[in-house]
Amino acid sequence: MSEAPKPAAPAARGRKKLELDPRLAAYKGVWVFIEHERGTVHPVSWELLGEGRKLADKLGVELAGVLLGGPGDPLDAFAATAHTYGADLVYITRSPVLAGYRNEPYTKALTAVVNQFQPEILLLGATVQGRDLAGSVATTLATGLTADCTELAIDPDNRSLAATRPTFGGSLLCTIQTLNYRPQMATVRPRVMSMPAQQPERSGRVLEAPVELVEDDIIAKLLSYIPDDATDQAQLAYADVIVAGGRGLGKPENFKLLWDLAEVLGAEVGGSRPVIQNGILSADRQVGQTGKTVRPKLYIAAGISGAIQHRVGMEASDVIIAINTDPKAPIFDFATYGIVGDAVQILPALTAACRARLAMKRAG
Amino acid sequence: MHIVVCIKQVPDSAQIRVHPVTNTIMRQGVPAIINPYDLFSLEEALRLKDQFGGKVTVITMGPPQAEDALRKALSFGADEAILLTDRAFAGADTLATSCALAQALRQIGEKEPVDLVFTGKQTIDGDTAQVGPGVAKRLDLQLLTYVAKIDELDLAGRTITVQRRAEGGVQVLKTRLPALITMLEGTNEMRFATMTDMFRAARSPLTVWNKDDAGITDISKIGLKGSPTVVSKVFAPKPKSVPAQMLDIGGKSQTEIADLIIDTLSAKHAPLYGELFDRAL
Helix, strand or coil: CCCCCCCCCCCCCCCCCCCCCHHHHCCCCEEEECCEECCEECHHHHHHHHHHHHHHHHHCCCEEEEEEECCCCCHHHHHHHHHHCCCCEEEEEECHHHCCCCHHHHHHHHHHHHHHHCCCEEEEECCHHHHHHHHHHHHHHCCCEEEEECEEEECCCCCCEEEEEEEHHHCEEEEEEECCCCCEEEEECCCCCCCCCCCCCCCCEEEECCCCCCHHHCCCEEEEEEEHHHCCCCCCCCCCEEEEECHHHCCHHHHHHHHHHHHHHCCEEEECHHHHHCCCCCHHHEECCCCECCCCCEEEEECCCCCHHHHHHHCCCCEEEEEECCCCCHHHHCCCEEEECCHHHHHHHHHHHHHHHHHHHHHC | CEEEEEECEEECHHHCEECCCCCCEECCCCCEEECHHHHHHHHHHHHHHHHHCCEEEEEEECCHHHHHHHHHHHHHCCCEEEEECCHHHCCCCHHHHHHHHHHHHHHHHHHCCCCEEEECCCCCCCCCCCHHHHHHHHHCCEEEEEEEEEEEEECCCCEEEEEEEECCEEEEEEEECCEEEEECCCCCCCCCCCHHHHHHHHHCCCEEECCCCCCCCCHHHCCCCCCCEEEEEEECCCCCCCCCEECCCCCCCHHHHHHHHHHHHHHHCHHHHHHHHCCCC
16 A cells, blocks of 8 residues: 555645745654554554655655653664664653653643644554544644544645545545644554665664653553553454454354464464454454554455455555455455355365475474 | 543444445445444443443534434433534534534533543544544543543542553553543443333433534634644545456365465465465474
């Protein structure tokens, strides 16, 4: 999806060529909010730096990362990594109050930093943290925010951000612009943009951006954090191999076939919306517009028709193998390989064949 | 305890079709439903009412026919319903929507203070997840999004403790009332409304507010005028030009089909094949 950035040409409605208010024209630069949790930067932040680099180059401005965190967070190391992914500079706000994400202090800090340094574009990952923060900061800044964008471009006529996103469950795309307000904010889901190549020699500036925060002013207290390792929360977005099932698999018992194949391949299990709505798979395994966007190296779609709502979540996969009894199923319009057949029959055979292949490789 | 649940009537997107020529949404015959994510929040609010007593008010901003969504919510057990409808709200983006809703909530709170506000995690038509946080910021409510479980509600101490989904884990957060909560999907199951409930809901009085009733005076902050974002283009996704290469399975057994799939990967995608099969079990 992100491979072929076509400039979104907005329909002229008389307000296209627009002289920005001088106060707004002072907003310069493209910013990416670098999200981290428990010592790890969310990869979506690097994906956004890759995309932000293109926007900044088109505008002829600098690309900056913005990092908020506590004294225990390796913010300088994160900043150095941000440089290797394309950031010219990184703003860092450090405070004990910013240890561990909480909406209130993060909203305050990001609002303050934006108001001080005035970027024209601010991008965040459409993660739970990014969406929680973006929705809040857009309100405190009273500016426009476009959620879940799949394509970002610069409108050549007015240098504004043209953010394209699916709407109505992916049936339509719309391009949204924030003309008279700055910064222009957008969120992008993990895996929608490709990961940029890292340039290990690249370095850049770091700018301390102190914000006064007092713990006593913050009402919400973080009592504890239960990491997902302790639970079985699915990690679909960054899985290399996904075995997904749809309505075509029939009865709930048949979904065991997905799990069997996934186990042999070291894959994650996913599903289309009807499967999640029927409670056969948990919501964190839903692939599609209302679920996760994925781009694994291999996506096996078993009994999935490939409706647009599912397609938008997985069409960036490297190789898609689709198995469906209906030769006219839309999934065959965009899969890499298609098999017209009953997944309920083919899956067990595929599991057995994969197991045999592994055994052979090990023996050999 | 007074809980307000904000809901939205949306077209059932599973049944939406796009006109192939004009690229417009064909709304005819598409049923309007309560945004499915809102139901998790409504059910959670009703459970709190069952446990602690009090009152649940539902509010929606939308066209007059959004009354159906409110009646549905009443049938599930909400006590009062407010329809916020005015032509001045038309064309609102999320910032303008949160402005109008926040003002209406202020108005509700003046008559009867609000302890908790619930909104859906996001809608299925807009998918933005921005209105809840927007309302919370405007009313200075403690924002708790993606809540998986309410651990404790202490009405006397005015505190709430929740489990909130975070990236890679769950946060246990304790904060003060009033708070705004968005529930994660699948956290509960909406109760069943009986025929009696539905008849009661159909006869229930319903409050209809226009912008003046809601106490909205600055119309530059609502509707199209109050919306920083502009939709500049709407179009259908461009179909990918390359259809799947169909594997010929004529007369083959299931085992042969399975081998054909694996051999295809081996022949055409050697690195992937290597990653899949060159690893230890």
